[in-house]
Amino acid sequence: MADHQEASVTLPSDPASVPTARRYVAEVLDGWGLDGADELADAIRLMVSELATNAVLHTFGQSPTFTVDVRLEREERLHIGVTDSHPRWPRRLPAAVQQDNGRGMVIIRSLAAEAGGRLSVTPTEEGGKTVWITLPWARTAASYV
Numbered sequence: 001m002a003d004h005q006e007a008s009v010t011l012p013s014d015p016a017s018v019p020t021a022r023r024y025v026a027e028v029l030d031g032w033g034l035d036g037a038d039e040l041a042d043a044i045r046l047m048v049s050e051l052a053t054n055a056v057l058h059t060f061g062q063s064p065t066f067t068v069d070v071r072l073e074r075e076e077r078l079h080i081g082v083t084d085s086h087p088r089w090p091r092r093l094p095a096a097v098q099q100d101n102g103r104g105m106v107i108i109r110s111l112a113a114e115a116g117g118r119l120s121v122t123p124t125e126e127g128g129k130t131v132w133i134t135l136p137w138a139r140t141a142a143s144y145v
Contacts, residue, residue: 003074005032010067013056013084021052021068025080028070040135043111044080047133050104051082054131059086063128078117078135085128089121108133 007028011017025048030036034044048068055066063084071079090105108131109119117135124130 005072007070008067010065011052013059013061013063013066015053015056017066018049018052018056021066021082022049024068025070029078032072040115043115044133044135047108047111048080048082050108051080051131051133054090054104055082055084058088058090059084062086069130072137075137078137079132080135081130081132083124083128083130085124085126087127087129089129090131 007024009021009024011020022045026036026041026045029041029044034041052066052068055063059066063086065085067081067083069079069081069083071081073079105119112119112133112135115135117133120132120134122130122132
């Protein structure tokens with residue numbers, strides 16, 4: 001495997017794009033050696049679904065597309081980012097807030113931490129942001145069962 005692999009797809013900011021984003025990432029990771037039936041593969045699909053859903057719902061129609069980037073560095077670190085052009089960054093809800101939605105980032109952060117990874121947000125040059133999940137690949141591909 002190469003030292004650095006990348007894959008990317010840009011999709012319309014539409015709810016129908018969420019399963020497409022999830023399938024895309026699953027297919028890329030399968031090609032890179034992650035067993036699609038493994039527990040972490042399920043967690044990654046859920047995290048991508050939550051990130052893509054956020055990119056569609058919380059940009060209030062101001063981001064016509066979103067991009068999913070998947071990067072593998074030296075078979076050590078897996079980075080999955082979802083970029084949209086809306087300037088508002090995700091916000092952490094107070095624990096006391098009772099509502100039917102808004103828990104996506106909590107879910108993502110928890111799943112990433114459970115896998116030994118982390119969640120981060122970076123600005124784009126165009127004024128939007130990318131929400132990244134970073135996971136250790138060796139654990140991802142070999143020992144998270």
